[in-house]
Amino acid sequence: MNSLNKKIGIIGGGQLGKMMILDAKRLGFEVVTLDPSETCPSHSISDEHIIASFHSKEAYEELAKKVDVITYEFEHIHADFLEALEQEGHRVYPTAKSLKIIQDKYTQKCCLKEAGILMPEFIKVDDMEDLKLAGKQFGYPFMLKATTGGYDGKGNAVVKTESDIEKQYKALGAGEVSLMAEKFLNFTKEISVLACRGINGDIAVYPVAENIHVDSILDETIVPAKLEINSESKAMKMAHAVMEIFEGVGMFCTEMFVDEDGEIYLNEVAPRPHNSGHYTIEATLTSQYEQHIRAIVGLPLGDVQLRSQVVMKNILGTGNEGKTNIEGIEKTYNNPRVKVHIYGKQVSKPGRKMGHLTVIGEDIETIREEARIAYESIRIVGGE
Numbered sequence: 001m002n003s004l005n006k007k008i009g010i011i012g013g014g015q016l017g018k019m020m021i022l023d024a025k026r027l028g029f030e031v032v033t034l035d036p037s038e039t040c041p042s043h044s045i046s047d048e049h050i051i052a053s054f055h056s057k058e059a060y061e062e063l064a065k066k067v068d069v070i071t072y073e074f075e076h077i078h079a080d081f082l083e084a085l086e087q088e089g090h091r092v093y094p095t096a097k098s099l100k101i102i103q104d105k106y107t108q109k110c111c112l113k114e115a116g117i118l119m120p121e122f123i124k125v126d127d128m129e130d131l132k133l134a135g136k137q138f139g140y141p142f143m144l145k146a147t148t149g150g151y152d153g154k155g156n157a158v159v160k161t162e163s164d165i166e167k168q169y170k171a172l173g174a175g176e177v178s179l180m181a182e183k184f185l186n187f188t189k190e191i192s193v194l195a196c197r198g199i200n201g202d203i204a205v206y207p208v209a210e211n212i213h214v215d216s217i218l219d220e221t222i223v224p225a226k227l228e229i230n231s232e233s234k235a236m237k238m239a240h241a242v243m244e245i246f247e248g249v250g251m252f253c254t255e256m257f258v259d260e261d262g263e264i265y266l267n268e269v270a271p272r273p274h275n276s277g278h279y280t281i282e283a284t285l286t287s288q289y290e291q292h293i294r295a296i297v298g299l300p301l302g303d304v305q306l307r308s309q310v311v312m313k314n315i316l317g318t319g320n321e322g323k324t325n326i327e328g329i330e331k332t333y334n335n336p337r338v339k340v341h342i343y344g345k346q347v348s349k350p351g352r353k354m355g356h357l358t359v360i361g362e363d364i365e366t367i368r369e370e371a372r373i374a375y376e377s378i379r380i381v382g383g384e
Contacts, residue, residue: 001143006297009067010185013040015343016273017073023290025154041344051061086301093249093296102271105310106147106180115245119266125179131165134181143182187257191225192276194240196291198250204301208235209276217262221312222275231262251292282358308360311371317348322382324348331377338374348382
């Protein structure tokens with residue numbers, strides 16, 4: 001079948017899925033979305049929307065019958081169902097095999113460590129005795145993490161002292177979910193690198209992005225990251241190596257730490273387009289969303305060189321939970337270099353990702369200030 005005749009199925013109808021669809025539609029593809037919410041961001045632009053649970057085997061099978069290739073916009077889905085579809089001959093990218101490894105942070109890190117990827121030390125945790133062992137092995141503080149389901153800091157806790165062990169163990173379910181402990185790294189920067197692998201094995205690696213988090217949620221992405229050449233090279237090589245290890249097809253994001261000596265350590269991997277890659281829409285010829293679509297349908301990959309320095313700011317919901325109201329966009333657009341993206345979520349909640357904005361320009365500090373001013377002039381709040 002010709003690449004451009006393929007129908008695409010996307011599991012997940014959030015903002016990442018919506019931005020994938022925008023590029024897919026520009027290229028003429030039909031898209032079917034699977035998402036339990038009939039008002040999800042992707043609903044209004046999907047050719048068809050299967051409203052069903054992410055854990056409904058029947059829904060996955062229905063999706064597979066309607067499309068030629070299946071992808072997904074987040075990891076917390078049913079990999080076993082995808083694996084069964086692959087065994088029946090359906091195409092799933094990234095593969096169910098790579099998703100199953102990445103879904104569990106402990107399994108993911110074991111796989112990457114075995115392949116020689118540098119990362120903070122870690123151990124599996126089954127009970128509080130294991131946590132005491134972690135304290136002796138890593139010292140305090142150390143990180144306690146749920147191995148599955150975490151995002152935006154959820155599922156993570158810092159164990160500051162031995163007396164803090166019981167509190168944090170209970171905070172993460174007291175053994176009801178699988179846990180791991182990780183040595184605390186005194187990093188100076190958090191960075192990420194997007195990379196994409198085509199069906200034929202070609203790999204394109206985007207520039208290194210510097211990420212600043214507030215309350216464990218990404219607040220600002222700056223590209224290019226301010227790094228020594230040696231550190232930049234190591235980060236790019238690590239992202240390329242991750243793509244080879246997972247033999248992934250589509251976009252992957254490798255999140256990393258930089259220590260005070262400029263050494264690069266892996267944090268974790270996401271097998272999909274990523275929040276820190278929003279900047280690619282304005283600042284590269286081929287956005288991460290177009291690249292993902294091109295990869296999964298078998299088209300050649302596009303150019304990923306940075307065309308301009310860029311800053312991205314997440315726009316989170318503020319105020320009360322309620323119907324989404326957008327305030328101040330007119331003032332924001334007084335700067336002609338600002339681009340605002342509103343995701344179309346019907347309900348705004350404090351801390352919920354509701355949109356983002358980017359500013360491009362020649363001087364990174366100037367555009368950081370412009371992005372800050374733009375960010376402060378727009379609000380998304382919950383109303384009646």
